[in-house]
Amino acid sequence: MSETENETPEPIVPQQSDLDFKINLLFPGVVVRKDLVKAVKGNAIVPSYVLEYLLGQYAASDDEATIQAGIDTVRKILAEHYVHRSESELVKSTIKERGRHRIIDRVTVTLNEKADVYEAEFANLGIKGVIVDSPVVKAHPKLLVGGVWCICDIEYFHSDERSDVPWNLGSIKPIQLSRFDVDQYLEARRGFNTEEWIDLLMQSIGFNPEVFSRRGKFFQLVRLIPFVERNYNLVELGPKGTGKSHIFSEFSPHGMLISGGEVTVPKLFVNNSNGRIGLVGYWDVVAFDEFAGKKKRTDKSLVDIMKNYMANKSFSRGVETLGAEASMVFVGNTSHTVPYMLKNSDLFDELPDAYHDPAYLDRLHHYIPGWEVDIIRGEMFSDGYGFVVDYIAEVLKSMRSQDYSDRYQKHYTLSSDISTRDRDGIHKTFSGLMKILYPGGEATRKEIEEILRFAIEGRKRVKDQILRIDSTMAEVKFGYFDKEATWYAVGTLEEDQYPTYYRRVRTGTEPDEAPANADSLEVGAASAGLFQGHREYQEGQHGVSYDELLVSYLQGASRITIVDPYVRMFHQARNLMELIEAIARGKDPADEIALKLITVENQDGPEKLQKQYEYLVQIKQSAAVLGIVFDVEFAGPQSIHDRSISTDTGWRILLGRGLDIFQRMSDSPFDLATRYQKHRGLKAFGVTYLREPCETEHGNGS
Structure with a gap:
């Protein structure tokens, strides 16, 4: 490697947008370019607000020379003063040899009741029992609960007394903003x-x-x-x-x-x-x-x-x-x-x-x-x-005591059957968003309505689930009236997408509840009309898709296993994802299918193997959204001979070429073949459909 692990490449200077220009103009000194945090962080395990506190001191500018000088200064501060756990002994030695040294560390204070003193523990430096004066604890009580990141001067004085701790706290400054001008903030907004x-x-x-x-x-x-x-x-x-x-x-x-x-x-x-x-x-x-x-x-x-x-x-x-x-x-x-x-x-x-x-x-x-x-x-x-x-954190903290919950009432009125607790939830969300978006209160009727609807939806999502759990609670109409007494109902997105399941009968029975053996009956009926035997497809043939070739045989299955040694290149991974999409289209969105792929690791070098891993991880994430739990098992290169798909409904499909049945397509987004499999040319291949009685059918005496 040409660079050491600790070196961080210089950030690419982005083109400043009109918004960035306005931000720097109206909020000078309290804004920073957000990619700088990565530029200075290196391997320091420290919260972003600590780094941005330092960047705010030295690099809060849109002048590139000032920014670069600030980055260099912050890096130097971190290099000299931030305590890495792996280097704690070196820092201790530095304190001992110099007698005094400034550090950046997380400090937690506890009360030693026996000695009647406060004692500090430094998380990364690994020292404890350091005496802290009472006025410091009174000024910064959070030191007592959970700890606070601080800039501290630590002194070293050795004593012959075994009970004495050689470390002394010279000074301590929690990393927090020292001042905040609320009027300037509101004016700039x-x-x-x-x-x-x-x-x-x-x-x-x-x-x-x-x-x-x-x-x-x-x-x-x-x-x-x-x-x-x-x-x-x-x-x-x-x-x-x-x-x-x-x-x-x-x-x-x-x-x-x-x-x-x-x-x-x-x-x-x-x-x-x-x-x-x-x-x-x-x-x-x-x-x-x-x-x-x-x-x-x-x-x-x-x-x-x-x-x-x-x-x-x-x-x-x-x-x-x-x-x-x-x-x-x-x-x-x-x-x-x-x-x-x-x-x-x-x-x-x-x-x-x-x-x-x-x-x-x-x-x-x-x-x-x-x-x-x-x-x-x-x-x-x-x-x-x-x-x-740290600046915006202080802004938000300064507004906690204010209440904006009534700002919608000159335009709208909540439904009368919304309970006090529901109303409190809506009010607090509305108040919070108003303070965040319109701290000066200057919001139009349309903007107020947008926030109100969002607040109602979030509380409705809570209440609707409670109604499913507790049948004794009364139904609630979530919505509001305008001053002309026009009613506006508010729903949730999942209510619109899955109405059958969202409005489940509250006694616990499912809508249109089917007989207990309905699934097995459907599987048997569907399977009865499917072709069994062998088919051949010719090179260059068109009009074939996974839907007819495979998915019809997979419907009703809850477990599917695919054996294919060649799912390693981009187009092969895309084929697998298209099969998953086709399976998802044919299933109930409320059902889950366990899909297992048995394949072989790419043997063409570490870079291509890494790519294969990336493709499969992305497929796993995307499949989960569709209700398909995707898992991969890697077999030995010589252990897979037959390519096949098998299901827990009894189907076994032998695939001569696996899923890789389509010829190479053009890269043009206007080529229909990129969207529709039936427009793709085929490679020559054969497929055999075999069916054995599944466990469910054995149980029914079929």
Whole structure:
């Protein structure tokens, strides 16, 4: 390699857009080019807000020379002062030899009751027991819960006393913005129209707004509401890789992300043995990562305290009742498609049993449908200008005490049968989005309606699932009236896409419920009319597609196995994906199919093998969206002889050429063959259809 692993290539200077020019003009000194974080980060495991704090000090400019000088300065600061765990002993030696050295590290403080002193522990440096003065702890109480990234001067004085710690804290400065001018912020906001402002916020998060739809942008902005709204309860469940937890770990020094499995009553609320307050007393946002998982063990007492806190904003410490303002965010992964969840359970299906409780769920103000959020891709990241995240974090924090929930009432009125709890959820989401998008209150009637509809939809998604769980709750008409008494109903996207499953009978029976053996009857009927035997196809023949050739034989199967040693090149992977698409078109969207591919690794070098892996991973991700669980098994190069497809319904299809039956196509997007298989020429091949009795038919005595 020509470069060492720690070297980072210089960022390509992007062409500045009109929006970038306006951002720098109206918010000088508090914006930064978002691709610079990657340029300076290297292998430092440090949150983005720490890096952007430093970039904001030295590179908050649109002048290229200033930016490059700032990058060099920040890199130098990180190289000299950021503590890598692997180099902690070297840093300790530096402190000892110099007597004093400045470091950047995560600092956690605890009270040593026996000695009646506060003691600091440095996460990466690996030292603890460092005395911290009481005024420092009073000024920065978050040091006591979860820790804070700080710039510190550490001194070394050795003593003959064994009990003495040789490390002294010379100075400590949490990495947070020192000042914020709200009037300047509101004045500058007036210089942007709504579209520009949304795009500025998207770039501040780190995303390229051009690759997001309007609705997609709103999902990202809702993730900011817990930072701007007190006691806001948000849930987001969806596939992996959509960035659900990123904003709560990287975006703000006022948020704390913890694993859902690490939650305890003392850590979250209060330790009754010493009376110490937990995370909700110090942080604006407490986010629970990896919250989903049916089999996860949960503490029933924690769930009860959490339900009370989410409803009443308070918790008990012995005989004393305490209030807190922390918003609660719950993010987790789903393992099934939306129609599958709707058909078999509900959209909270993945939650542990203790949380799959109407009383808990009813405390949630908004449900972000994570299945609508795109999986993060490289082109989604921004190289434009956005707020230094510490600046926008302080902006949001400064507005937490304000209430914008009534700003829609001069134009619209909510449905009268919306309950108080439903109304609270709608109001808090509406208030949060108003503060984020229109902090000065200057929103048109149409803009207010857009936010109101989005807020209603998110609460409706919560309530509709509760109605599926608890049949005693009354149905609710979600919508609003304008001043002319015109009614506007609000629905969810999944309600429109899957009406059959969304409106399931609440007693638990399925719509148009079929006999228990309906599937086997359908399989038998369909199989009876299919050809069995051998067929040959000629070179150059047209008019053949996977639908007639294969899919008709795969319908009704829940398990399919494909044996094909040659799924390694792009066109071969595309053939497989087209077969998956065809299978998906022929199945019930609420059903899942397990599809297994047995193939061989590409033997033509590591680069081509890596490409093969990439193709198969992308197919797995795309197939999951269609309700097809795709798995791959690699066999030895000499172990596969016959290419075939077999199903749990008894069909076995022998494929002479595997799936690679089509001749090479042109690359023109206007060639019909690229879209329609029947317009493609064939390679010569043969196929044999064999059918054996399946297990279901044996059970029926067929």
